[in-house]
Amino acid sequence: METEFTLNGHAEVVDAPDHELLIDTLRARMRLTGTKRSCDVEICGACTVLRDGQAISACTTLTADVDGADVVTVEGLADGDELHPVQQAFVDHSAAQCGFCTPGMVMSVVALCLEYPDADEERIKEYLSSTLCRCTGYVKIIEAAQQALEQM
Amino acid sequence: MSMSPFELHRPDDLLSAVRLLEKYGDDAVLHMGGTELLLLMKLGFAQPGHLIDGKRIADLKRLEVADDRLTIGAGVTHRRIERHRDIAHMMPALVSLEKAVANIRVRNAGTLGGNLCFAEPHSDPATLLAALDATVDLVGPQGGRTLPLREFLIGAFATALAPAEIMTRITVPLPRVGARVGYHRLALKERPTVAAAVVLDDRRCEVWIGALTAKPLPVPEAAAVLASSAGRDVTAAAEATRAAVLAVDAGEGDDYRAQLASVMVRRAVADAQPRLAL
Ligand SMILES: Cc1cc2nc3c(=O)[nH]c(=O)nc-3n(C[C@H](O)[C@H](O)[C@H](O)COP(=O)(O)OP(=O)(O)OC[C@H]3O[C@@H](n4cnc5c(N)ncnc54)[C@H](O)[C@@H]3O)c2cc1C
Ligand code: FES
Ligand code: FES
Numbered sequence: 324m325e326t327e328f329t330l331n332g333h334a335e336v337v338d339a340p341d342h343e344l345l346i347d348t349l350r351a352r353m354r355l356t357g358t359k360r361s362c363d364v365e366i367c368g369a370c371t372v373l374r375d376g377q378a379i380s381a382c383t384t385l386t387a388d389v390d391g392a393d394v395v396t397v398e399g400l401a402d403g404d405e406l407h408p409v410q411q412a413f414v415d416h417s418a419a420q421c422g423f424c425t426p427g428m429v430m431s432v433v434a435l436c437l438e439y440p441d442a443d444e445e446r447i448k449e450y451l452s453s454t455l456c457r458c459t460g461y462v463k464i465i466e467a468a469q470q471a472l473e474q475m
Numbered sequence: 476m477s478m479s480p481f482e483l484h485r486p487d488d489l490l491s492a493v494r495l496l497e498k499y500g501d502d503a504v505l506h507m508g509g510t511e512l513l514l515l516m517k518l519g520f521a522q523p524g525h526l527i528d529g530k531r532i533a534d535l536k537r538l539e540v541a542d543d544r545l546t547i548g549a550g551v552t553h554r555r556i557e558r559h560r561d562i563a564h565m566m567p568a569l570v571s572l573e574k575a576v577a578n579i580r581v582r583n584a585g586t587l588g589g590n591l592c593f594a595e596p597h598s599d600p601a602t603l604l605a606a607l608d609a610t611v612d613l614v615g616p617q618g619g620r621t622l623p624l625r626e627f628l629i630g631a632f633a634t635a636l637a638p639a640e641i642m643t644r645i646t647v648p649l650p651r652v653g654a655r656v657g658y659h660r661l662a663l664k665e666r667p668t669v670a671a672a673v674v675l676d677d678r679r680c681e682v683w684i685g686a687l688t689a690k691p692l693p694v695p696e697a698a699a700v701l702a703s704s705a706g707r708d709v710t711a712a713a714e715a716t717r718a719a720v721l722a723v724d725a726g727e728g729d730d731y732r733a734q735l736a737s738v739m740v741r742r743a744v745a746d747a748q749p750r751l752a753l
Contacts, residue, residue, distance in 0.1 A: 342478045342480050344478075365580060374583075379580050384509070384513075385483070
């Protein structure tokens, strides 16, 4: 089935089998490997992308289910060499260690900034609790989210 | 994990969806958010040849708030309920329940109808909606019918859905203004381990325990104690809950589960907030 969608601002048409998952379309077909597969069961958030501004798990979404939608992956955030404010905040606060969760964390914080620009710490924690990090202990990530919210 | 191939169909209306489900019979399954279905398929537990996507059916996405009831299309996502201002105002217990379901991504894709139709015993909304005596509308080849959710849920992963039947909406009758509604859960993993829902009204109290049994468990003894004490005799209600859980649980006979359930009832009563006017 053909799926027409916007990916990081560009119109795309993908002709994939009906059972193809979005994460495979992104990683294998489009070679956008920023979106990570980890748990594969909608728990960890390493595969987080935005569909029409909302965070979803690409690991458990059919590619066909983004037909007509606007999809943003971590590759779509930076403007050339200029990092997105959320990415810059992660750099400024050293909010990554091994980095495997980072694309998903960044996308979750982007979703937070879009949905709750005035988010308080409790709201930040609500979003970050949806995404698992086994390294950082979250404090730096919360600080990065706070900076991003102030700047956006 | 990868899935075996299937054909995806995208009907625009309910009748076409029912016809497709009828046509392909056991080889077809309704696909909404897919948050449960696709997981099952990735794990190889289900291999349907046809997925009937219900997300283009506008009827399933209606959400109406009235003075006396919420009417929630089966295709409404958890997230829409969670972020609905009027629901937050009238039924804060439902919104805080929804906020705790899974994670933001599952709530953005997963639907209330999908949660109830999958009938996972560890469902949050099933417990509160059973306590509120919600009804569900079903449409199938034989036409439409309405069932109390309490009857729709039969057991673990078992519902009253007939072949090719689709849940179209959930109607939640609201208790009168001023009545208090509470829900409290303990979740050791992703889903609730044990939960309690209470409705505290002069005329009618409800106490339901979720996640411990195959479907939500009513505890009328605890409800009666709360009704006769204007919601105050929480200790007796907790005791009645403990006894009720031990009685059904005889097989697994676990004091700890009964203790947790009684604590959930105490906390649900403590958390209960008044139902406000629209
Ligand atoms: C990681 C994770 C954590 C979770 N945590 C919680 C939690 O804490 N609390 C909780 O309550 N739930 C939890 N859930 C369950 C979640 O609420 C459900 O996955 C979701 O609501 C299912 O909706 P869906 O639209 O994705 O259903 P789908 O996966 O699309 O469908 C599920 C099943 O229901 C059938 N179905 C769906 N809609 C209808 C309909 N309208 N009529 C007839 N049949 C239908 C489908 O055919 C399928 O068999 C969790 C799920 C995951 C994956
Ligand atoms: S890989 Fe998708 S949520 Fe973990
Ligand atoms: S930085 Fe390693 S998992 Fe988060």
